[in-house]
Amino acid sequence: xxxxxxxxxxxxxxxxxxxxxxxxxxxxxxxxxxxxxxxxxxxxxxxxxxxxxxxxxxxxxxxxxxxxxxxxxxxxxxxxxxxxxxxxxxxxxxxxxxxxxxxxxxxxxxxxxxxxxxxxxxxxxxxxxxxxxxxxxxxxxxxxxxxxxxxxxxxxxxxxxxxxxxxxxxxxxxxxxxxxxxxxxxxxxxxxxxxxxxxxxxxxxxxxxxxxxxxxxxxxxxxxxxxxxxxxxxxxxxxxxxxxxxxxxxxxxxxxxxxxxxxxxxxxxxxxxxxxxxxxxxxxxxxxxxxxxxxxxxxxxxxxxxxxxxxxxxxxxxxxxxxxxxxxxxxxxxxxxxxxxxxxxxxxxxxxxxxxxxxxxxxxxxxxxxxxxxxxxxxxxxxxxxxxxxxxxxxxxxxxxxxxxxxxxxxxxxxxxxxxxxxxxxxxxxxxxxxxxxxxxxxxxxxxxxxxxxxxxxxxxxxxxxxxxxxxxxxxxxxxxxxxxxxxxxxxxxxxxxxxxxxxxxxxxxxxxxxxxxxxxxxxxxxxxxxxxxxxxxxxxxxxxxxxxxxxxxxxxxxxxxxxxxxxxxxxxxxxxxxxxxxxxxxxxxxxxx
Amino acid sequence: xxxxxxxxxxxxxxxxxxxxxxxxxxxxxxxxxxxxxxxxxxxxxxxxxxxxxxxxxxxxxxxxxxxxxxxxxxxxxxxxxxxxxxxxxxxxxxxxxxxxxxxxxxxxxxxxxxxxxxxx
Ligand code: SF4
Numbered sequence: 001x002x003x004x005x006x007x008x009x010x011x012x013x014x015x016x017x018x019x020x021x022x023x024x025x026x027x028x029x030x031x032x033x034x035x036x037x038x039x040x041x042x043x044x045x046x047x048x049x050x051x052x053x054x055x056x057x058x059x060x061x062x063x064x065x066x067x068x069x070x071x072x073x074x075x076x077x078x079x080x081x082x083x084x085x086x087x088x089x090x091x092x093x094x095x096x097x098x099x100x101x102x103x104x105x106x107x108x109x110x111x112x113x114x115x116x117x118x119x120x121x122x123x124x125x126x127x128x129x130x131x132x133x134x135x136x137x138x139x140x141x142x143x144x145x146x147x148x149x150x151x152x153x154x155x156x157x158x159x160x161x162x163x164x165x166x167x168x169x170x171x172x173x174x175x176x177x178x179x180x181x182x183x184x185x186x187x188x189x190x191x192x193x194x195x196x197x198x199x200x201x202x203x204x205x206x207x208x209x210x211x212x213x214x215x216x217x218x219x220x221x222x223x224x225x226x227x228x229x230x231x232x233x234x235x236x237x238x239x240x241x242x243x244x245x246x247x248x249x250x251x252x253x254x255x256x257x258x259x260x261x262x263x264x265x266x267x268x269x270x271x272x273x274x275x276x277x278x279x280x281x282x283x284x285x286x287x288x289x290x291x292x293x294x295x296x297x298x299x300x301x302x303x304x305x306x307x308x309x310x311x312x313x314x315x316x317x318x319x320x321x322x323x324x325x326x327x328x329x330x331x332x333x334x335x336x337x338x339x340x341x342x343x344x345x346x347x348x349x350x351x352x353x354x355x356x357x358x359x360x361x362x363x364x365x366x367x368x369x370x371x372x373x374x375x376x377x378x379x380x381x382x383x384x385x386x387x388x389x390x391x392x393x394x395x396x397x398x399x400x401x402x403x404x405x406x407x408x409x410x411x412x413x414x415x416x417x418x419x420x421x422x423x424x425x426x427x428x429x430x431x432x433x434x435x436x437x438x439x440x441x442x443x444x445x446x447x448x449x450x451x452x453x454x455x456x457x458x459x460x461x462x463x464x465x466x467x468x469x470x471x472x473x474x475x476x477x478x479x480x481x482x483x484x485x486x487x488x489x490x491x492x493x494x495x496x497x498x499x500x501x502x503x504x505x506x507x508x509x510x511x512x513x514x515x516x517x518x519x520x521x522x523x524x525x526x527x528x529x530x531x532x533x534x535x536x537x538x539x540x541x542x543x544x545x546x547x548x549x550x551x552x553x554x555x556x557x558x559x560x561x562x563x564x565x566x567x568x569x570x571x572x573x574x575x576x577x578x579x580x581x582x583x584x585x586x587x588x589x590x591x592x593x594x
Numbered sequence: 595x596x597x598x599x600x601x602x603x604x605x606x607x608x609x610x611x612x613x614x615x616x617x618x619x620x621x622x623x624x625x626x627x628x629x630x631x632x633x634x635x636x637x638x639x640x641x642x643x644x645x646x647x648x649x650x651x652x653x654x655x656x657x658x659x660x661x662x663x664x665x666x667x668x669x670x671x672x673x674x675x676x677x678x679x680x681x682x683x684x685x686x687x688x689x690x691x692x693x694x695x696x697x698x699x700x701x702x703x704x705x706x707x708x709x710x711x712x713x714x
Contacts, residue, residue: 250657254617255684264687266616270679271693272663283663288630293620320686438689445692463688478665478693491688509686576663 016115016228020140022133024212025064025123029140034117040529043073044100045500045545046118047089051098052548057556061093061204062182062211067122070111070173070217073502077112077227078235080524081243082504084109084313086190091556092203094184094372094414095431095456098552099203102499104312104321104335105190107171110221111135112502121212130180130215134166137223145215152177152402154365155189155197162218163195171219176367177402179206183412185372186210189364196334198312201369202433202458204414230530238523245517246317246510256320256506257309259292261338264437265346266291271478272576273442276346278382279428279435282442282574290345290353295324295336298353304329318506324357333361339459342437343374348381348389355391362398368412373398375434376415383422385410426568431456431558440565441574441581443478448488448583452563452591454549462491464498464508479579485590493594497542501525543594550592560589609635611645611672614679619655626650631677642668646680657683658698667698 019034037053038046047069059065068090075083086108092099111119114137125131130145146165149158155176162172172191179186186206187199229235246252255263265287268274272282288294299306299322306325311317312335321335332354340360344350350359363370377394380386385407386393400408410421415434419427428435433456440447449462475483498505501521511517522533553562569581613632615623624630626649634649642659646652646668658665660679661672672678690696 250683251686253684254682255686259617259684261686263617263685264689266614266620266679267681267685267689267693270614270616270660270663270681271665271689273693291620293617297621438692443689443692446688459688475697476691476694477697487691491691506686508688509690 018114018116019118019120020116020135021120021122022140022142023123024121024125024131024214027125027142029142031140038117041500042076042117043071043085043087043102043500043502044089044496045541046071047087047100048098048545048549048552050118050120051089051091052552055091055552057091057552059091061091061096061208064124066091066208066211067120068205068208068212069118069120071118072108072112072116074500074525075528076108076502078229078524078528079315080239080503081246081315081317082507083502084315085499085502085504086111086200087499088188088200088205090205090208092205092456093182093207094204095433096556097431097456097558098454098549098556099205100455100499101187101200101202101205103188103190103198103200104316104504105171105192105198106313107173107190107219108502109314110171110219110224112227113224114219114221115224119217121209121214124211125213128213130213132162132216132218133214134218134220136220149215150180154402155367156365158216159191159195159197162216166218166220168195169220169222171221173217174367175206175209175215176365178366178368178404178412179210180215181404181409182207182210183368183401183404183409184414184417185368185376185412187367187369189367192312192334193314197364198335199364199367199369201371203455204369206367227528229528231527235524235527238520238527242510242517242520242524243317245514245520246507249510249513251506251509252318256318259296260320260322260336262290262292262295262336262341264292264338265342266293268342268438269346271442272574273439273478274342274346275428275435275437275439277349277388278347278378278426279439279569279574280426280572282439283576284346286351287346289351290341290356292338295322295353299324302327302329305331310334316504318504320506326354332357333364336360337370339437340370340374343371343378344391344394347378348374348394350389350391350394352391355395359391359395359398362395366398366401368398368401371436372414372434373411375428375436376411376413376418379415379418379424379427380411380422382426383418383424385418385422426566426572428566429457430565431562433457435566439574441569441579442577444481444583445476445478445484445487445491447565447581448484448588448591449492451565451588452488453492454546454553460495460505462488462495463505464491464494464512479577481583481587485587488591489594492546492591493539493542495542496545497538500541500545560585563588609674611636611674612677613645613649615651616679617682617684619651619680619682622651623649636672636674639671639673641671642666642678642680645672645678651680655682656680657685658695665694665698
């Protein structure tokens with residue numbers, strides 16, 4: 001292995017607000033302070049502004065003009081609970097739109113403590129070699145990737161190899177085998193504090209990193225100090241209020257901590273909004289096999305390495321993750337999310353939670369988005385490429401994404417490609433991204449978010465609403481149109497703001513039901529940066545982020561006509577409520593009227 | 595037929611409720627009745643609160659109920675033949691708004707201290 005370049009000494013140059021650019025064409029690194037126009041931005045606000053400023057909207061996402069930016073949120077690296085989310089931005093090879101995908105793991109807090117506001121990766125190497133970018137307090141190096149982690153080596157093994165090389169304490173972002181092959185569902189996999197895997201899942205950003213021949217980013221924060229806080233006393237007080245708001249809320253204590261996000265299987269099933277058999281039904285009979293309640297009982301009964309509750313990064317006090325073990329109690333997977341289990345279990349009809357867990361592990365190992373893959377699998381089942389409910393067949397295909405075989409390539413190319421290959425009209429995508437686990441025909445507000453978000457169909461794009469407009473929620477009936485436009489608009493604005501803070505979206509529950517909690521979030525940002533922001537300022541930030549993203553998409557060729565749900569939802573009623581999608585184009589476009 | 599047990603559609607359909615419990619009530623009902631869903635005979639209309647009392651479910655363990663696929667407030671009246679479910683506090687996500695919880699839990703001070711629409 002050859003050492004390529006040691007470009008600078010970080011400690012001597014800057015201590016905070018570092019803005020690092022890694023040029024993969026020249027294999028040079030430059031570091032500067034964060035440009036003035038990005039001061040005060042973090043997370044999604046920073047990544048989306050940067051992509052809009054510097055990425056040619058019409059560029060090929062896998063070509064040399066695309067850029068990847070990685071940015072911790074505003075509060076990352078502090079002691080604020082649940083503040084360890086990291087945003088990754090680029091033009092998406094799956095959707096062709098701007099993309100922000102965020103993740104847990106250790107990297108966000110490490111980068112923030114090292115004073116790094118953003119790491120940008122641009123250009124493409126001339127040579128067909130994969131590299132590791134190593135970021136330490138002493139400098140940034142670009143090294144050739146060890147050969148044993150290339151050409152199909154899974155992420156679990158790659159983490160082991162890199163741990164041995166760089167030490168267990170380092171943080172990591174990895175391009176898995178799917179990313180090396182630049183498949184459109186490829187994610188970026190991040191090491192969590194236990195050496196397991198979290199993902200910046202949606203939109204194929206792993207393929208972009210793969211196109212730049214970056215196999216991994218290794219972050220060693222040894223020697224980093226704590227994040228500077230302008231008013232430590234105020235910060236501490238606000239953080240205490242915020243933590244209490246989260247912990248007092250039943251979602252943290254009774255819901256997510258015990259049952260994970262998979263608690264939603266039974267709830268959406270009962271509401272008739274759990275898409276099944278490639279979006280042809282809204283309810284299944286085998287919900288008990290795959291529910292969060294069953295997952296909890298199974299983990300508890302099996303014991304061993306199983307844990308019902310676990311945090312994806314240090315400082316998470318909600319702990320929605322878990323370690324799901326096999327029958328002998330040995331760890332299979334963690335971060336075993338509702339959307340994955342829904343996609344394979346309800347939409348694809350796989351009735352065995354264990355086989356779904358093995359598929360989840362395999363998806364993490366090859367580095368593909370578990371939502372896109374699950375929706376693509378169900379679509380492929382509808383198209384006759386895979387037998388309905390055949391978990392073993394799906395597991396084999398996902399494992400083959402490491403080679404990859406032609407069928408594995410097709411599935412990892414996402415739902416839209418699978419729909420075309422199979423000659424289907426029932427293809428559940430918006431802007432070529434698979435629709436997740438909530439059917440828009442029976443949960444209409446979420447449908448408006450799927451249609452209008454800048455990201456392609458994405459439930460997390462409409463997750464948070466600011467405390468001062470909560471009253472919108474009181475009038476919502478899931479099957480009626482009233483209030484839904486306001487709901488989808490407010491949720492997307494709130495989410496864009498929270499995604500910029502470095503906070504996990506699940507803090508939303510504590511702060512939405514408790515206005516004091518929302519104020520505490522703002523107070524923490526104010527105390528850290530010496531600001532006087534109000535709830536209205538956060539709203540303004542959220543709106544600005546959305547408009548920047550929309551601007552990129554417009555310049556990339558997207559129009560209002562792309563803000564539409566798939567047509568089949570307008571004429572195929574969804575049992576049990578037998579509803580169709582009935583918003584007019586003009587009504588949908590109103591979401592953007594702000 | 596006892597008050598709860600296996601569903602016989604030929605004889606029981608009109609007199610029974612089909613009951614589910616979510617979160618901790620899933621384990622509670624499975625333990626108590628050995629099955630999920632529970633088919634439970636009623637003589638006539640009954641409210642969610644009354645039913646909960648009969649089943650030994652604590653009031654504070656219910657945020658809203660589902661009735662035939664729709665979210666309802668806890669004192670909503672159930673009729674024989676209905677499919678219903680008890681949902682404790684703890685459902686995450688924007689679904690708390692999108693499914694209509696916020697319109698149905700406003701008398702339920704034990705769960706979420708949000709302001710009533712008419713209290714402003
Ligand atoms: S609540 Fe879940 S997703 Fe959020 S930080 Fe904790 S473990 Fe990660």
